[in-house]
Amino acid sequence: MNTSPPTKVTRIAAPLTGQHGHEIQAFGSVVPMPIALAEDTRRTSADNLNQLLADTITLRDLYKKHHWQVSGPTFYPLHLLFDKHFGEQNELVDLIAERIMLLGGVSIAMSADVAEMTLIPRPPRGREEVPVQISRLLHAHEIVLEEARAMARKAAEEGDDGTNDLLVSNVIRTNEMQVWFVAEHVVDGPLVHADRQADKP
Numbered sequence: 001m002n003t004s005p006p007t008k009v010t011r012i013a014a015p016l017t018g019q020h021g022h023e024i025q026a027f028g029s030v031v032p033m034p035i036a037l038a039e040d041t042r043r044t045s046a047d048n049l050n051q052l053l054a055d056t057i058t059l060r061d062l063y064k065k066h067h068w069q070v071s072g073p074t075f076y077p078l079h080l081l082f083d084k085h086f087g088e089q090n091e092l093v094d095l096i097a098e099r100i101m102l103l104g105g106v107s108i109a110m111s112a113d114v115a116e117m118t119l120i121p122r123p124p125r126g127r128e129e130v131p132v133q134i135s136r137l138l139h140a141h142e143i144v145l146e147e148a149r150a151m152a153r154k155a156a157e158e159g160d161d162g163t164n165d166l167l168v169s170n171v172i173r174t175n176e177m178q179v180w181f182v183a184e185h186v187v188d189g190p191l192v193h194a195d196r197q198a199d200k201p
């Protein structure tokens, strides 16, 4: 058995684990970024987008919770729909987070921090009935849509066209479309017989 000490080459190739250091940028700050937007504008957009990011991460995770925990006669279509919407929200999460970084800000990222920031009510850990799951999702979408529209107007006023475009073209349109697909599941229409009240004289 070879017990000779490691060579210099071996030491260079060894992973340097357990390292520590200070943050290089504080959450809430913005660093200079040469994109022809004033610091105040970039800070306002980054702050707004971080609130939207916390709420979008929460809505995304609410979809995965409901994808796993859904039950009843509509299990299969809702199981698939909830996961499709999870994937679309996940794409929005990345778009929002990377926009914050390119504005010079710092994106909120970890679930404990997101939980402190989000405006979406926390659901129970256990399972809920389908109409309750859908009501939660619709409420969460409405929180996101309301804030996204206000943020889009603010970004347009400040000349931050990229943020305005992200909010309108991606966030608002995706959320509106998802609301339609989810809301139609709580229309109380007959499954077999048409409304018999129409037959009465």
Ligand SMILES: [Fe+2]
Residues within 6 Å of the ligand: 067, 083
């Ligand atoms: Fe799955």
